[in-house]
């Protein structure tokens with residue numbers, strides 16, 4: 001009853017103010033261990049989306065049905081997301097049009113690189129009934145292999161500018177999803 005009332009009041013307030021106050025429940029599932037680069041991006045997303053950050057090991061898969069939006073992100077290893085995240089995606093429940101987004105940090109970036117690096121995870125998520133509503137990638141500090149002896153590459157990345165882009169990405173995502181939710185709600 002209380003939940004119904006809150007939802008009703010939220011909808012009415014939204015209609016009066018033109019602003020969406022519908023609760024959008026978001027979750028971030030992240031694997032980040034090389035230099036915690038992806039974790040830094042996830043923290044920015046978490047703030048904008050008011051989302052909890054969790055890892056594949058911590059989350060109960062059945063709980064995922066409760067979320068309106070789920071972000072999946074990790075560093076890139078051999079042109080793919082970390083294996084732990086890919087394995088997790090293989091065992092997801094079957095969703096029906098679950099909003100999801102993909103993110104990563106990597107040594108090299110670019111439009112084609114993002115398309116390629118995200119392909120494995122993108123296909124798995126689509127196979128589980130996710131709609132990919134956005135993708136984000138930025139550079140991350142990398143000391144893999146021999147690079148360690150040279151001080152690594154991308155030192156200091158993600159930097160303030162990368163994190164600003166991450167913030168803008170999340171704000172855009174939030175706004176477009178809230179518009180969709182508002183539209184659906186008004187046409188219910």
Ligand SMILES: Cc1cc2nc3c(=O)[nH]c(=O)nc-3n(C[C@H](O)[C@H](O)[C@H](O)COP(=O)(O)O)c2cc1C
Nearest residue numbers: 032033034035036037038075076078079107108140
């Ligand atoms: C074992 C290993 C393999 C990597 N392979 C790639 C790669 O194929 N392409 C790439 O652009 N970056 C690669 N990187 C760089 C990482 O993706 C990058 O440093 C990332 O920001 C690490 O994320 P994390 O700190 O969140 O774990 C690799 C790093 C490691 C340690």
